[in-house]
Amino acid sequence: MIILRRIMKEFVTQSANRGIYLTVVMNLSHFIGIMRGFLFKVVYFKNIQSTIFAMQSSSKIEIFNKHSTITIGKFVFIRKNASFRLDHGGKLTIGDYVFINDNCVINCAEKISIGKNTKIAPNVCINDHDHNYKNIQDQHLVTGEVTIGRNVWIGANAVILRNTHIGDNSVIGAGSVVKGNIPANCLYVNEREEKIIPYNKPKVAHG
Template sequence: MIKILTKTINTIMNDIHNRGLFITLYMNMSHFIGVLRGFLFKVIYSKNIKSTIFSLQSNSSIEIFNKSSRLYIGKFAFIRKNASIRIDFNGLLTIGDKVFINDNCTINCVKHISIGKFTKIGPNVSINDHDHNYKNHSNGHLVKGDVYIGENVWIGSNVVIVRDTFIGDNAVIAAGSVVKGKVPANSLYLNKREPIIKPFTTGEKVREIL
């Protein structure tokens, strides 16, 4: 306990030196409010959420729509602004220790999503363990799968991760990628994209170019 307190004091003093007093106070107040918001959602969904201390920044929300749904959040997970976490049916969502989730991310879980500790997720990332069953409504309106994201994974901005995806430890997912299937550990994953540029003269109609 003394080591944690000493480390906290040293961190605050370093921040004051590097950032200034006002910014340090504002930043730490924001963190404190985030922890309070996390605790509030834990109270609201007391039967569904198991966690220790985690931070849920402003305008981020957790919605749990079924008494069988479960959310496990590890120590010091940090969820920034405007993130949306939704769990339904028998969904199980696990977020490991010190996971960082950036602004505007969405996580939709109806079966199983696991995010390993120390993983960093960029802004505007979408993670879904299901698709809409547009081919056969008689078998239910959702096709469910699993999403496993390993430890210490880096996920760039605007990534979409769909059902039946396994991402190994220490993998890097390039910004803008759509991920499905297996991504080996210690690898870089990116979708190949080639720009197409067509010149045109001023006043030329678009339909004549295409």
Template sequence: MIAMLKKIVAALRAECRTRGVYLTVIMNISHLVGIIRGFFYKFIYAKNIKSSIYSLQVNSRIEIFNRNSRMIIGKFVFIRKNASIRIDFKGELNIGDKVFINDNCNINCVNKISIGRNTKIAPNVCINDHDHNYKDKSDDHLIIGQVIIGENVWIGSNVVILRDTIIGDNAVIAAGSVVKGNVPADTLFLNKRENKSIDFATPTKKLEVI
């Protein structure tokens, strides 16, 4: 305990030197509010959420719609502002230690989503383990799969991860990619894109009307 307190004090001193005392205080108040919000959601979903200390920043929310749904949150997970996490049916969402989820991310789980430790997720990322079954008129309106994201993965901004996707350890997903299928470990994944410029400033030749 004493060793941990010494580390905290040393970290605060270092932050004060680099950021300034005022901004360090503001930043840590924000972190404290996030931790309190995390405990609040753990309290209201006591039978569904298993967690250690984690931070859920302002306007982020967790919605669990089924008593059979489960969410496991590792140590020191940090979820920034305006993130939306929804779990339904027998969905199980597992977020590993020290995962960072940036602003405006959406995670929708009805079966299984796993995010490995030390993974970093940039803003506006959407992760779904299911699709809407628009071809079938029956009551089974969802096509259910799973998403497995390995450890130490970097996911760029505006990425969409679809059902039945496995991303290996240390992979990098380029910004704006749509991911479905297997991404091997230690690789960079990106969708093929073309840069094309169309000149709209040059006036076109007018057709003569006879």
């Protein structure tokens, strides 16, 4: 009953600002997103723990290992064409009221956590692993962890790499490549410059 009253109050407020027709259209889109979220929960019923969350059109969850799990908090909203891929027993946790914008990609092979009220802009990529390019005979991944705190804002086109911790209330500038420890309550801006770093080419066994 409390939730119903809250929904009606929000509908009245939105109608006053947006107009009744556009408010109905917008909320219908939200409802369809919630149904899509429920569908993924049914498909991966052993791997997804959640309450109510929404995934808009073309967004998808792919889980390729029985030990991989995703925990999604309440009222998480995922916009269009986002992709979540879990494998190798990866654990993905998304806190309450997280907003994930269009075209975001999350690849989880070990552990990724996103704190409550965090907002992620379009085209952000989060990876907790790298390919072991230094050893072409060993195709295993090099994995780590990614921890994103509460109330974090991640700007468009940012790339978050393995072994990264972002503290609460911090802002990641658009286009940044992030690796390492970012303290709480700060603005991170990545000033990039071109570098070419050679590495020893591994020897290939012939036989």
